[in-house]
Amino acid sequence: MDEEGIRKRSSTQEPDETPIKKSKSMNLQKEVGLLSGICLIVGTMIGSGIFVSPKGVLANVGAVGPSLVIWTACGVLATLVTVTLVNALSVKWASYVQNFFTAAKMVIVIIIIVSGIVLLAQGNTKNFNNSFDGPPLSVGAICLAFYNGLWAYSGWNQLNYITEELKDPYRNLPLSIVIGIPLVTVCYVLINISYFTVMTSTELLQSQAVAVTFGDRVLYPASWIVPLFVAFSAIGSANGTCFTASRLAYVVGREGHMLKVLSYISIKRLTPVPAIIFYGAIAIIYIIPGDINTLINYFSFAVWIFYGLNMLGLIVMRFTRKDLERPIRVPLIIPILVMFVSIVLVLAPIITAPELPYLYCALFIISGLVFYVLFIHFKFSWAQKISKPITMHLQMLMEVVPPEDVSE
Structure with missing residues (x-):
């Protein structure tokens, strides 16, 4: 079935049907409220980073004090296939998944913070003595420390990508950011303080997974909950990123900067299926190196x-x-x-x-420029001959159409 056939099937009524005056908008739907917006920011930012990145930050700055400063500064500056499937099927389900995993990850965050406060109250403060004593700092080392810190803060801007699906965006967009980013910043600084109540700088650097080491020392015999909730945290972050970043590819396709098929919407689900699948494929390429650093x-x-x-x-x-x-x-x-x-x-x-x-x-990055020049900017005839049949077959396979209004 070609594009015209899909459109006809979407808009044509049987002769004996009663006419329906309501119009179905073949566009992304506004399904995301303030709470979901905050959960998207908090849930996307808090992924695996805060449970791994403290080692990278400390390795570059070399002392507890500068490490905590970096974590705070990152917050101020900010002010992988199941997930793809859920996002492709339903905006509401993607929001529900995000809300659930955000709540789940906040459980482990609170456990770590409360444990750290209890340990501090018991007098475990020796690791904070002379906390700014360390090796000389260079601009390069500070930047690499920010790389690790900002990895954990990545996601602060994700809500900007889904303004078309955000209820009352002029109110909820800035309000979600104002609530979400400071909340995460406070949590991150308190979590790092908790880590340093039970680990010295050397021990933290030797740890392969900082949060797991913390759990082994503080929560035993219930330390198994830490890797479980870290997994929840990573899934929630992946879901939030897939939900939001795929919309960026959708808009880029709609504006003509990439293949138009990326801007097509599922007839049944009203989700940007091609853009979501494209994002998932790019994410798989990125994880090929395997090494977190x-x-x-x-x-x-x-x-x-x-x-x-x-x-x-x-x-x-x-x-x-x-x-x-x-x-x-x-x-x-x-x-x-x-x-x-x-x-x-x-x-x-x-x-x-x-x-x-x-x-x-x-x-x-340059490879993307080559693709853009050949297929989008100059629109060479041989490139169009390649892209048109691919677009047609993808449209039939995914049952997607360009965003538009069609009558029901």
């Missing part, structure tokens, strides 16, 4: 390049496109500051400690 470097290096470019675009358009409507307007100093931070975070590690992962990541 390599993955963090890949992700952080790439994401801060695009954060910087986004800020540059915002600044340029503030002067070149003054006529555009801006329902949410930020002070110009904020994008200027973030762009400066992006430049430092991208260049400092390359200059001070150049590694091959940065080159691999740059090549991966």
Whole structure:
């Protein structure tokens, strides 16, 4: 069945049917409220990072005090196949899954924080003595520490990608961010303090999974709950990221910057199935290295390049496109500051400690430019001959259509 056939099947009524005046919008539906918005931010940010990244932060700064400062600063700066399937099937189910796993991960967060407070009250403060004594800090080391810290904070901006599905976005978007990010920042700093109540800097660096080591020392014989809830946390973060990041691919396809099929919507589910599957495939490519530190470097290096470019675009358009409507307007100093931070975070590690992962990541980004030039920008005829039949077959296979209004 071709595109026209799918449209006809979606909109045609049987002759003996009673006409229905209501119109079904073949667009993404507004299913996400304030609570779900907060859960998306908190649940996406709190993944596996806070249970693993403390080692990477401490390894780069070398002392407890700077480590806690980095975790706080990351919060201020911020102010993988089952998941794909759930998101493809239903927006509501994806929200329910996100809410459940956010609640589950907050259980382990509270357990760790309360345990740390009890230990501090019992006088376990020796690891905080002379907490700023450590090796000399360099700009490169600080940036790599931020890489690890910001890995755990990644997700702070995810709600921006689903404004079309967010109820009352002008209210709920900023309110979710204002509530979610400070909440996570406080939790992260308290969790790190809890870690240091039972582990010295050396012991934390030797730990393969910081939260598991904490559980073995504090929660025994119930330490098994820590890896269980860490798994819940990772699943919730993956679900939130899949839900939001796939919408970015959807909009990119709709605006003509990638293949149009990415902007198509399922007739039955009203979800952007092609964009979700595309995101899942890219995520699988990213986890091929297998090593968490390599993955963090890949992700952080790439994401801060695009954060910087986004800020540059915002600044340029503030002067070149003054006529555009801006329902949410930020002070110009904020994008200027973030762009400066992006430049430092991208260049400092390359200059001070150049590694091959940065080159691999740059090549991966450039490969996307090659695809864009051939298939999108110049639209070479031979490229169109390849893309059109692929689009048609994907449309039939997934039963998807371009976003539009069709009569029921």
